[in-house]
Amino acid sequence: MKFTTFYFSGTGNTRWAVDEFARIIEEKGHQAEQVSIDIQTSLSDEQIRAMVAAADAIGFANPIYGGDIPPIMRAFISRVVGLVGPQKMAKSAYAINTFGYVNAFGPTEMQKLLAGSGLTLTAYVNIQLCNNVTSSKPLDRNQLVKRMARGQKELGRLADSLIAGRKRIKGHGPQLLIGAMIRKKVPEAIAKFYQTLGVDASRCTRCLVCVNNCPTGSISLKGKQFIFSAGCTACMRCYNFCPTGAITIDGVLTDPDKFPRYQGPEL
Ligand SMILES: Cc1cc2nc3c(=O)[nH]c(=O)nc-3n(C[C@H](O)[C@H](O)[C@H](O)COP(=O)(O)O)c2cc1C
Structure with missing residues (x-):
């Protein structure tokens, strides 16, 4: 089969x-x-x-x-x-x-x-x-x-x-x-999640790991500006896999030593 x-x-x-x-x-x-x-x-x-x-x-x-x-x-x-x-x-x-x-x-x-x-x-x-x-x-x-x-x-x-x-x-x-309760609220938060994302220029090396690996193609680089767009499914891949921990959420840059990133069960 x-x-x-x-x-x-x-x-x-x-x-x-x-x-x-x-x-x-x-x-x-x-x-x-x-x-x-x-x-x-x-x-x-x-x-x-x-x-x-x-x-x-x-x-x-x-x-x-x-x-x-x-x-x-x-x-x-x-x-x-x-x-x-x-x-x-x-x-x-x-x-x-x-x-x-x-x-x-x-x-x-x-x-x-x-x-x-x-x-x-x-x-x-x-x-x-x-x-x-x-x-x-x-x-x-x-x-x-x-x-x-x-x-x-x-x-x-x-x-x-x-x-x-x-x-x-x-x-x-x-x-x-x-589930029935949170299902009413979370979709809206997920739909707007892209608006909370950003890149800290002092940490970013422009390696484009975030752009190239976004599963919905919702991150692009226009000039010096990273654009996060509405197709984002809030999967946390860009945040967790950025090699320098440069992705911000709500403008906050978190130190990977204090907020460990998650890159799958094998790592
Ligand atoms: C936006 C978002 C919402 C989540 N909501 C839940 C949830 O409601 N309940 C839960 O147990 N885990 C929740 N999680 C955790 C994931 O379901 C869990 O870590 C999952 O195994 C990740 O799978 P992946 O590594 O294949 O993406 C959530 C994760 C994300 C990114």
Whole structure:
């Protein structure tokens, strides 16, 4: 069987989960394909249709933002639904979410997005890893390692269920009430997040890591001025990966020694 996972990962947690899932699938003698939906991948409509047609099951993997699916993934799922819906391809779909503190969006949100696409959500899992939002709290690596081990087991169970054609929907629970509340407020904060971003000229070396790696192509350099624009999905990649820690939030430049940056579980 072939499992194709479309994923978005701002800082590496979700990519780790998707790579682990692929490794497990391949160990079990099946095929796995991982496709980033970053703007740099520039997937054409034809490519997406062909990938969906060639797979036995289609996955969508993303971090949880404010108890919800990040705007970049929402837009991508809607695109897929628009592309494959009219073709009535009946396939099973699965969702892999990563989160830091509280998983607060449930399978229902995903089911709503897939409605009318021919894709039926048969498996839904949440993997707790760590927070990637700026914080003065140092990363607890021991805790992360334990969570990664738990995540591997969960991804193994996901793979077994998909291969056997068994349903495995996790993620129902009281946390969904919290999700329903924050889902009303956070989208607006995410939509305006780009307005809070800036670059400190004294630290910036113009290496353009931020411009070249923004998953939505929302950072540009005009003359001496960095422009952050509305497509920003608030993933924190520019902030976390700037080699000199020059990205400011609300005009504040934070010292990387005091506010450690997060660059994924492998680092
Ligand atoms: C804008 C934003 C909102 C977030 N909201 C939540 C949240 O509601 N609950 C949570 O547990 N983690 C939240 N997180 C943390 C991420 O879900 C978590 O760190 C995730 O594993 C990051 O995945 P990535 O490295 O693939 O981008 C948020 C992160 C960002 C950037």
